[in-house]
Amino acid sequence: MLLKVQGLNFSYGSGLVLKDIDFSIDKNEIVAVVGPNGSGKTTLSYCLSGVIPHLIRGNIKGGVFIKGKNILLNSLEEIVGEVGYIFQDPENQFVTLRVRDELETAISNKNNSAQFIIDTFQINNILDKSPSELSMGQKQRVALVSTLLRHPSLLILDEPGSTIDPCGIKQLSLILKNLSNEIAIVLFTHDIELAHSVADRILGISEGKIKFDKPSSSVNDQDYVNLYQLDRLRNSKNISAYHQNHKPKKLFAQNLSFRFPRSENFAVQNLSLEINDNWGIAGLNGSGKTTLLLLLAGLIKPTKGAIHFDNAPINKMTIRERLSEIGVIFQNPNHQIFAPTIYEELSFGLKNLGISKDEISKRIAEVSDLFELGDLKRDPHTLSFGWRKILALASVFAMQPHFIFFDEPELGLDLYFKQKFESITDIAYKNGLRLILASHNLQLLQKFSKNISFLENGELEWTLSGNEAIPKIKQYYDICSSNHFY
């Protein structure tokens, strides 16, 4: 047995975050830990890696044993060689300015078979790049290599598939399966599909307790309904405002090109689109999906070409005109939350729209009820990631725009919030809202897109109806995952 967790209880102050956790992992085993946002997954991952109690203090009881050594009693110095940890955003763990330096610091600690690992992961051509220049897939590979160069016995990955495309996820699954011949792996993830595809065992955790610990083949739908309490989901109400006034409008992009400052390549190139209904945008990481969304929303200026909203140039629209027509939901809600209360956060966009106080109160009451936001005086920074994302969504819905642009809307959401998001979006769509959705999630694209445009290296490869596009994208991902590294 490589890892044994025995009677583990932990609290940061008041209230237990982990309660009586018991499980063990054998060498060559892959275990996935799944559970709702705020269920204690990150805290458990910190306990397994030694961050708790060595770097984060709290009240801890029980034991975490690696090869018989209790992590809680031994110093961090004695643990670091045994455990490797990959963060959700691997870029956060890079300490140096060049990939080469990042790897060298690992090699100088334990000097073994470095070139073999580097060759296996095919990162020779990016050794002189800065971590900021790498694609998400490349960042994850570099993080894996720099961790593996230390030859850990246990590899812990926090949300490994959240930032990479399906092609990358398939390759990551293969890598993890191969690595499990040498070491034990624990994944903390919201991605049920990934968990089932790579893990030998799945641990369901909720409210700090293990709810189930089963071989992945025997975990069924009812286990997830119980784990995420999906029966809490209520039918979404109608959004009254969307009953009115939303006549079909058109977004038209002509010969659109965009290049980032100091970049030699175009992020988006010679792209023309006419969008009048729900639209999906698909493509690998770095294909230009997010850039295209920002261009279409009028948030960045194209290097060449023009965008028209209902025949008016988008760059000539005032802020209020734009806000009343276009809303944007970003991947990370933390980039927009700043107000001290949920109410003020919701009112930020509405005030910028220039509407009356009474109307602001009415709209906030409506969306907070619809999204079940609860106490509006609460500080939004104390919410879990899932709730912060729902708050970001609510703040845009309150502005009642004609189009909402979604950039990977389900990123970081657990199953409960994913279903909640989909039911709200569905009802808003039926009431006249139009969505432009950039996502890797084919199920979501199929559900909410009349047409799907596929991008590759910033160029529009094709646009097809949803039903025609999905099989073609699946085929593309299958081919690319078997051909080259992401």
Place this chain on the structure above:
Amino acid sequence: MKPYQRLNNTMTFAHQIISIKPIIKFFWFISSLAVFFTGNIFIVFLITLVSLVLYIATKSYKTIYNFALYGFIPLVIVILILGLSGTPGREEIIFTFVSIMKWLALGFTAIVFFVIMRPFEIIEVLNKFRIPRGIGIALNAGFRFVPIILEEWQKTYIAQKARGLPSFSILKLNKLPFIINALSVPLLINISQRTEDMYFALKMKGFAFNRQLTTKMKSLSIFDILTLMYSSVIILLSFIL
């Protein structure tokens, strides 16, 4: 085999410069600062030329540090205006251009230095001067955070712009605290989160425990010797001329 050699599959001119010994690169940087303490036009011209060549050869203009050069533009304009205002004589013109060259040389040298010095080499050099290792690591993490802060700033600005954050205008100064609040709170929270992750990563990589991080002194290469000679000559000439 040393780690750097192990990973080194291509050795372009830029790579040769990067692989010069850290202490020699540091000596070159210090010697180039002589540009400010000499009145000799030949030395100023030489240092400016060499720093410009290195700036181009190492493609420093493509790096994040290049933004520092923009800071010199207003300075150069001020020097030009002050130096060439009225009816300047030959000496005033020469003095103006030498002053501009000095500032440009400083800019190019500083940018090239941070591009060619690997962060852990800076720590190694600081160690040699008995400066605590913690300061070196903090300095390194600081460099690492420059692109992160810029990226977070850009994302925060776009996210708030999407919800109608008013643009800053000198005519609407009363909105300034509100704009600063809307941008700085998410920025600080995200940077704190990333700082915490990096701190955990550093600790989990065993940085605090491993004193010996960098390679031992290797035999001098031709590039080491040339750099050493150039730097020594510059310092010598600055004193003599």
